[in-house]
Amino acid sequence: RGIRGDGTYDRHDKGDGPDYVTLGKMGPMIGIREPEQVLRLNNIVNDLGLDSASTGSAIAWAMELYQRGIITSKETGGLDLAWGKYEVVERLLYMTSRREGFGDVIADSARAVERGRYPAEALKYRMAVKGLFQSDPHDARIIKGFALGLAVSTRGMDHLRNRPTLEINAKINDNREFKTALYGGTVAPEPTSYEGKEHAVATCDKMFAVGDAVGLCRFATKLFNSPSTADYNDFALQLKELTGEEFTPAQLDEVGRNITGIERLINARLGLTEKDDTLPDRWFEEEVTAGPFKGEKIDRAPFEALKIRYYDLLGLNGAGVPALEWHRRLAEAITGFAVKITLPEGIPGAPEGAVIVDQPVSDVAGLREALKRRLPHAARKLDDSSLIVSVNGAMVLSNEAATPVRSGDEVTVVRIMAGG
Structure with a gap:
C-alpha cells in the first residue's frame, strides 16, 4: 500500500536492494523499524548521492544530542529529532543534499563541532575516528579485532580498510591451527580477547590494499568474508595477464605493506599522529548493557598494548609511521x-x-x-x-x-x- 499506507507510490518506493550497512544506519540506528521505510530511505540517499553510512551516523548523532538537550528545536529549525520520526528523516535528507536549514549542519557530518555547529560537549557522543563516522553498524566493544582495525584505519573509522570479518566465524575460531595459518600468527579464538588480534588486522591491511590496487571488490577478496576467495596467487595471475610481470605472494604482501606505509606518511604530513589511532571515548567508558556480552567495553591499557604490537608487526615506529x-x-621510490x-x-x-x-x-x-x-x-x-x-x-x-x-x-x- 505504499510507504504511507494509502496506496500511492512514487519512484523512491522501488529501487536496488540496500547494503547491510544501510539497513543498520538508516534503520535501528535512527530508530526506524519498518523495513519499507528503510528501503525507501536507501533509494532516496542513492538518488541524492549521499553516503548512507555517514549520513545515517550524522543524523543519529543529532538525534542523541537532541534527546540529551545539547541541541533543541531552536538549533534544528523546528525539526523534531526524536528517534524514529520517519517523515523528519526523509525531509532532512533532501535538506542535507541542498545544505538547507539544519541539513547544512548534517552535511558537516563528523566535523560539525570543529565548524562551530555544535558545542564541544557534543564530541562526547560522536562515533568517529580521524573525522570519519564509523562506517559499519557493528558494536566493536565486543570484537576487539574490529576495534583495532577501526582505530588504525588510515581513512578514519572505515571497516573496509582492514576489518578481520572472520573473527565472527565460529568454524574458523574453533580451528586454532587453521586460524594461525590464515593470519601468520596465533590469534585467540574469542572475539573478546586482545591476544594476537594484531596479526589478523595487519594481514587484512595488506591483503585488502593489494585487492584495492588490482580493482577487486572487497567481498571477493580473501579474509573479508571468506578464507577461500581471491588472494595473492590470484592477484599475481591477474597482473601477469595484464602486465607480463611476475609477482610472488611475498612480493605482493610487501606491496600491501608499502601501500599502508605510504598512506600513513601522507596522514602524518597532514598532521595526524599515533594519538589519532584511537576509538571514541564512550567505547572505553561505557559497557555493553544487555545480551550475552553484557559488561564488555574496550580497556585502554590492553588496547594500547595491542596497538603497539600492530605497529611493530607492520614495521611502524612509535609515531605510527614507517620506521x-x-x-x-619509500621516499627514494616516491619523491x-x-x-x-x-x-x-x-x-x-x-x-x-x-x-x-x-x-x-x-x-x-x-x-x-x-x-x-x-x-x-x-x-x-x-x-x-x-x-x-x-x-x-x-x-x-x-x-x-x-x-x-x-x-x-x-x-x-x-x-x-x-x-x-
Whole structure:
C-alpha cells in the first residue's frame, strides 16, 4: 500500500536492494523499524548521492544530542529529532543534499563541532575516528579485532580498510591451527580477547590494499568474508595477464605493506599522529548493557598494548609511521628524495631519535623548514638558536642557510653549549 499506507507510490518506493550497512544506519540506528521505510530511505540517499553510512551516523548523532538537550528545536529549525520520526528523516535528507536549514549542519557530518555547529560537549557522543563516522553498524566493544582495525584505519573509522570479518566465524575460531595459518600468527579464538588480534588486522591491511590496487571488490577478496576467495596467487595471475610481470605472494604482501606505509606518511604530513589511532571515548567508558556480552567495553591499557604490537608487526615506529629505513626506501621510490636527520634529546615526534625528510629541498634553510613541517609540535624547539647542523659529519659553522643538501645525506642537529 505504499510507504504511507494509502496506496500511492512514487519512484523512491522501488529501487536496488540496500547494503547491510544501510539497513543498520538508516534503520535501528535512527530508530526506524519498518523495513519499507528503510528501503525507501536507501533509494532516496542513492538518488541524492549521499553516503548512507555517514549520513545515517550524522543524523543519529543529532538525534542523541537532541534527546540529551545539547541541541533543541531552536538549533534544528523546528525539526523534531526524536528517534524514529520517519517523515523528519526523509525531509532532512533532501535538506542535507541542498545544505538547507539544519541539513547544512548534517552535511558537516563528523566535523560539525570543529565548524562551530555544535558545542564541544557534543564530541562526547560522536562515533568517529580521524573525522570519519564509523562506517559499519557493528558494536566493536565486543570484537576487539574490529576495534583495532577501526582505530588504525588510515581513512578514519572505515571497516573496509582492514576489518578481520572472520573473527565472527565460529568454524574458523574453533580451528586454532587453521586460524594461525590464515593470519601468520596465533590469534585467540574469542572475539573478546586482545591476544594476537594484531596479526589478523595487519594481514587484512595488506591483503585488502593489494585487492584495492588490482580493482577487486572487497567481498571477493580473501579474509573479508571468506578464507577461500581471491588472494595473492590470484592477484599475481591477474597482473601477469595484464602486465607480463611476475609477482610472488611475498612480493605482493610487501606491496600491501608499502601501500599502508605510504598512506600513513601522507596522514602524518597532514598532521595526524599515533594519538589519532584511537576509538571514541564512550567505547572505553561505557559497557555493553544487555545480551550475552553484557559488561564488555574496550580497556585502554590492553588496547594500547595491542596497538603497539600492530605497529611493530607492520614495521611502524612509535609515531605510527614507517620506521627510518623503511621510510627512506619509500621516499627514494616516491619523491626521489630522502635525508635522515638525527635529533638531540627532547624533540617530540621522533621516537627513534631521528626522522626522514622526504620533501625535496636544496639547502639547509629549506631542510630546517621541512623538518618543522614534519614535526609541527617541535617547531618552537627546532627554532632554538643553540641548534646547529652537521652534514655528512661536517659541522656547518658559517653560511648555514645556503649549504647544499642532497638526497642520501646524513644530517645531525647538534646543540652547542656556551662555556666560560
